[in-house]
Amino acid sequence: MNQDYRILQIDPYLSPFAGDIELRMNCYKKARRKLVEDDKMLSSFVNGHLYFGFHEKDNGWVYREWAPNAQDIYLIGDFNNWNDQVHKLKRLDNGVWELLVEGELPHGSRVKLKIKANNHIYDRIPLYCKRIVQNSESNQFDGMIWNPPVPFNWNDKGFVPQQPLYIYECHIGMSGEKESVSSFLEFADNVLPRIKKQGYTAIQIMAIMEHPYYGSFGYQVSNFFAVSSRFGTPEDFKALVDKAHSVGIAVIMDLVHSHTVKNTVEGLAEFDGTDYQFCHHGNKGDHPDWHTRLFNYGKLEVQHFLLSNIKYWLTEYHLDGFRFDGVTSMMYHHHGRGTAFDNYKKYFSMDTDLESITYLQLATELAKEVNPNSILIAEDMSGMPGMCLPITDGGIGFDYRLGMGLPDLLIKMMRTKDENWHMGEFWHELTNRRPQEKVIGYTESHDQALVGDKTLMFWLADQDMYWNMNKDGKNERIDRAITLHKILRFITCAVGGDGYLNFMGNEFGHPEWIDFPREGNGWSYKYARRQWSLVDNPNLKYEYLYNFDAAMLSFLTSNDLYKEPARLLLVHESNKVLAFIKGNYTFIFNFHPSNSYVHMLGDTSAFKLVFHSARQCFGGFVDEVLNTGLLCKDGVVIDRRTAVVLKYTPSK
Numbered sequence: 001m002n003q004d005y006r007i008l009q010i011d012p013y014l015s016p017f018a019g020d021i022e023l024r025m026n027c028y029k030k031a032r033r034k035l036v037e038d039d040k041m042l043s044s045f046v047n048g049h050l051y052f053g054f055h056e057k058d059n060g061w062v063y064r065e066w067a068p069n070a071q072d073i074y075l076i077g078d079f080n081n082w083n084d085q086v087h088k089l090k091r092l093d094n095g096v097w098e099l100l101v102e103g104e105l106p107h108g109s110r111v112k113l114k115i116k117a118n119n120h121i122y123d124r125i126p127l128y129c130k131r132i133v134q135n136s137e138s139n140q141f142d143g144m145i146w147n148p149p150v151p152f153n154w155n156d157k158g159f160v161p162q163q164p165l166y167i168y169e170c171h172i173g174m175s176g177e178k179e180s181v182s183s184f185l186e187f188a189d190n191v192l193p194r195i196k197k198q199g200y201t202a203i204q205i206m207a208i209m210e211h212p213y214y215g216s217f218g219y220q221v222s223n224f225f226a227v228s229s230r231f232g233t234p235e236d237f238k239a240l241v242d243k244a245h246s247v248g249i250a251v252i253m254d255l256v257h258s259h260t261v262k263n264t265v266e267g268l269a270e271f272d273g274t275d276y277q278f279c280h281h282g283n284k285g286d287h288p289d290w291h292t293r294l295f296n297y298g299k300l301e302v303q304h305f306l307l308s309n310i311k312y313w314l315t316e317y318h319l320d321g322f323r324f325d326g327v328t329s330m331m332y333h334h335h336g337r338g339t340a341f342d343n344y345k346k347y348f349s350m351d352t353d354l355e356s357i358t359y360l361q362l363a364t365e366l367a368k369e370v371n372p373n374s375i376l377i378a379e380d381m382s383g384m385p386g387m388c389l390p391i392t393d394g395g396i397g398f399d400y401r402l403g404m405g406l407p408d409l410l411i412k413m414m415r416t417k418d419e420n421w422h423m424g425e426f427w428h429e430l431t432n433r434r435p436q437e438k439v440i441g442y443t444e445s446h447d448q449a450l451v452g453d454k455t456l457m458f459w460l461a462d463q464d465m466y467w468n469m470n471k472d473g474k475n476e477r478i479d480r481a482i483t484l485h486k487i488l489r490f491i492t493c494a495v496g497g498d499g500y501l502n503f504m505g506n507e508f509g510h511p512e513w514i515d516f517p518r519e520g521n522g523w524s525y526k527y528a529r530r531q532w533s534l535v536d537n538p539n540l541k542y543e544y545l546y547n548f549d550a551a552m553l554s555f556l557t558s559n560d561l562y563k564e565p566a567r568l569l570l571v572h573e574s575n576k577v578l579a580f581i582k583g584n585y586t587f588i589f590n591f592h593p594s595n596s597y598v599h600m601l602g603d604t605s606a607f608k609l610v611f612h613s614a615r616q617c618f619g620g621f622v623d624e625v626l627n628t629g630l631l632c633k634d635g636v637v638i639d640r641r642t643a644v645v646l647k648y649t650p651s652k
Contacts, residue, residue, distance in 0.1 A: 005394030007386045010435050013344060014385055020348035021386075021394045027354050028361045028391065034300060035307075035362070042366045048308030049225060049316075053128025054105065054145055061101040065126060066301060067272035068095025070117045075099055075126075077111035077142075084114045095272075095301075107149065110142040117273025123265050125223065127305075130234055132210045132226045132266070141212065141222075141266045152238045154318065160373050161202060161250035161320050164562035165400075165499035166553055168200040169445055171207055172231045173214065174514065175504060177532055179525040181214075184236040188243045191504075194532075195249065198507065198546075199553035202250040202375070204323050206446065208237070209256060212263050215516035217446065219325060220292055221256045222266035224309050227317075234317075241318050250320035252375055253313060257306050257363070258326030259292040269293045278302055287335065297330075298355035306359070307366050314370045321375030322367065324398070328382045330356040341382045357384075357396060364397030375399055377440060388437035403439040403497050405429050410443055410488065414459035418484075418593040423571050423578050430496045431566065441497025443489050444506055449514045451527070457485050457509035457545075465511045469534075469541045482541060483620075483641035484591075485509055486548045486613045490643055491589055493552055495566040495580060500553075507549040508535040508542040544619030551618070555611050555645070561585060570599075577638075585610070586646045590638040600635040603651075609636065611645035 005021055008014050014021065032038075036045045052064045067073060073089040076082045089097040110133065113124040125132060129143035175191045176182035195203060207218020210226040218228070227237045241251045260279070264270045268278045278301075279285040279293040287294055296302050313319050328336040333351050341347065360378075367374045378387050378398040389395025409429045413421050433439045444456050458465065460481035468475035493500045511534070515527035535542040556562050564582035571578060576592040579599065586607070590597045601607055609630055614620025620642070622630070630637050630644070638644055 006392075007389055007394035010389065010393070011385060017344060017348045024354065024357060025394060027358045031298075031303070031358045031362060032365075035303065041369050042307065042362065043311060043369045046304060046307035046311050046366060048304050049128055049312040053126065053225070054147075056105075056147060057100075060103055061105045063089070063099045063101065063126070065089065065097045065113070065128075066095055066305075067097055067115060067117075067277070069272040069274045069277065070095075070097065070115050071119070072116040073097050074114040075101075075111060076114055077109050077145075079105055079109045079111070079145075082112075105145050105147075107145060107147045109145040111145060112142055115272065120273065122270075122273060124271055125266050127223075127268065127271065128225050129223060130226055131229060132223045133229050146234060148235060152235050152242075154238070154242055156242050156245035156318060159245040159250075159318075159320075161375060162248055163201070164557055165202055165375065165440070166200045166493075166557075167202045167204045167252065167440065167499065167501040168195045168198075168504065169204045169206070169501055170195075170504040171217070171446070172205065173207065174516075174528045175530055177529055179529060181230050181525075182529075184232040184240045187231075188240045190532075192240075192244060192247070192249070196247045198550045199557060200502070201248065202252055202320070203244060204252040204254065204377075204501070206254045208253050210266075212261060212266050215518050216261075217450075217516070218254065219256055220259075220261040220290075222261045222263055222268075224260075224268075224305075225312055238317060245318070250375065251318075252321045252323055252377070253319050254325055255310070255313075255322035256325045257295070257309070257359075258324075258330045259287055259290055259294050262291065262293055267293075278305065287329065289335075289337065290329075296355075297353070297359040303359060303362065307362060310363055310366055311370050314367065314374065320371070320373070321377070321399075323377040323379060323402075324360070324363070325379050327360065327378045327380040327387075330360065331380070331382065331384060336382055339382075344385070347382070347384055360396050360398075361391050365391055368397070377402060379404070381405070383434065385434060386437075388434070388439075400438045400440045400497075400499055401433075402445075402501070403433070403441045405432060406441060406492065406496055407444055407448055410456065411448070411459070414454075414456075418480075418576070418591065421576060421591060423573050423576060423591070427568065427571055427578055430491065431568075433497075438498035439496075440499040440501050441492050441495075442501040442503075443492050444503060445501060446503050446514070449503055449506065449510075451513045451515040454513070455506055455510065456488065457481060457506070458511065458513070460484055461509075465509070469511075471539055471541055478541065480593075480641065481509075482544060483613070485545060486552075486618060487589055487591070487641065487643040489549070490552050490613060491578065491587075494556060494561065494582070494587060498562075502549070505530045508546040510534075541619055544617070548613065548618040551611075551615075559583075559585065572597075584648045586648065587643065588636070588638050588646070589643045590640060592640050594640055596640055597638045598632065598635045599638060601631075601646075602634065604631045604634065604636070606650055607631070607636070607646040607648055609644060610647045611643075613643040614639060 075087040089099040115122045125143045130146040131144040173181040209221045210223035261267045376398045377400045381404040386395035391397045464477045517523040566580045569579040579588040614622045
């Protein structure tokens with residue numbers, strides 16, 4: 001047994017599970033050898049998008065598809081008047097089918113397949129289409145030949161993501177104020193400048209891969225190589241990425257390899273007439289909560305398809321990384337349902353899906369091969385050991401895990417009175433991460449903004465937001481909401497992770513939930529948008545939160561405080577105070593609902609007040625020029641529900 005994997009030194013509590021780590025690594029090595037020889041790179045093999053699908057040749061086109069159970073396949077489309085007897089594919093070895101099309105397949109042609117399998121005829125969409133469009137009359141989807149006569153002209157050579165990693169999570173379709181679907185180009189023109197101005201260094205975009213149901217938030221993918229046509233063309237998406245890079249913003253995409261939609265015409269579920277071509281057979285292939293199909297990660301062809309998909313998005317669209325959705329569901333046969341991961345045995349048991357973990361290791365290795373600067377984030381609530389350690393150390397290879405425990409704790413805190421908040425528990429969740437594994441901290445993501453949940457601001461202010469956000473009004477609930485919204489986000493950004501995430505609009509306390517058009521709301525877009533006019537209105541208090549968000553990010557960035565580890569200085573339960581040190585800066589947070597707190601400093605001349613959450617431009621009471629006015633003889637006064645930062649400069 002190999003005891004040399006570094007993960008065992010990093011976390012001594014893993015020692016009893018050294019054999020499980022060894023098994024994890026052996027499975028990975030065995031799967032890798034099936035794909036490539038030991039001395040070759042994964043990226044040399046996973047080129048499914050370059051072999052399958054439609055490719056222009058000297059005298060026409062070649063089209064290939066993998067459908068092992070098919071009996072016959074015909075390509076139909078407007079290029080042949082939808083004739084299902086003209087263009088018949090030829091069966092090659094290993095379930096591969098091929099068609100040579102002489103002459104033109106015009107750019108923009110609509111295409112589909114007629115597949116005979118199990119003695120039945122099925123309509124299907126070619127799996128590697130770069131664009132899928134919906135027929136306005138039938139509502140059915142068609143594939144489209146996408147081959148623009150002029151290639152896109154990229155201007156982002158040499159782009160490298162910036163630090164700190166401050167992520168703006170966004171959804172293109174609901175990014176505008178109009179009650180309709182916004183586009184890539186509208187987002188680039190109207191929203192991207194806001195993101196840049198606020199100080200975010202990356203955007204994490206949801207719902208990019210084509211999905212039949214808009215209300216799925218993009219998490220029920222049908223066509224893995226197609227940009228969602230709701231938002232524009234593939235060239236429009238490239239233009240957005242290129243523009244983001246031009247202003248120093250990295251682009252991370254939500255990658256949904258954890259499941260696929262059940263739809264058969266558009267998707268993978270029964271492409272060749274079987275339910276086991278890409279997914280597990282029968283009930284094992286059904287997710288009991290999501291009502292989607294689950295991939296068979298141990299199958300070579302599935303690995304090839306999904307890994308090629310990763311390479312495709314990185315190379316075709318110059319993406320800077322992925323946030324892998326549903327990682328917890330992937331790694332366990334029980335999908336994490338109703339499981340408390342309260343001891344190490346639950347990570348290494350019969351419930352653990354080693355084939356899935358192997359796939360994740362292959363995926364992270366490949367992404368780093370294709371783009372060594374790629375940012376890889378795992379949505380894992382289980383805390384799997386080694387998730388964010390290098391594969392060579394016995395890890396899975398991600399850069400970051402989402403800090404999903406903190407938002408859950410905050411919701412718990414919202415259900416109780418301020419005076420019952422437990423500062424020790426709060427600090428523990430803020431700083432709780434596995435040794436040497438990085439976390440993205442956040443107070444709320446899109447999950448907390450959906451119908452059935454509440455945003456942090458709505459938990460704090462509730463319906464008073466609708467009537468009492470005018471600057472000339474006075475409302476205790478609104479005042480409380482604004483002060484707590486600011487300091488909860490500030491402490492999260494300062495100490496809650498190695499990166500930070502905010503969902504679009506939450507930086508100014510967007511007042512309403514997200515509810516996509518559906519039958520239950522009359523197919524309305526009223527709540528599937530962002531009301532920027534609220535923050536742009538100088539008479540409303542949303543501006544205070546917006547100003548604070550930008551100032552918070554600027555302060556932490558300009559002083560390199562995102563690099564500094566946090567050292568706990570004080571946890572005071574009765575005073576509701578948390579204090580910690582980062583470098584030469586002392587952060588003090590007073591969460592008490594009514595009492596001020598005096599933090600004793602001794603020699604106050606060595607300290608300078610450099611940040612205060614209650615400045616007037618943030619809706620507070622402190623003069624815009626920060627001075628020593630808040631410093632008393634021996635310390636600093638921190639008013640209720642405020643946060644201050646002091647810089648220490650020792651006297652010579």
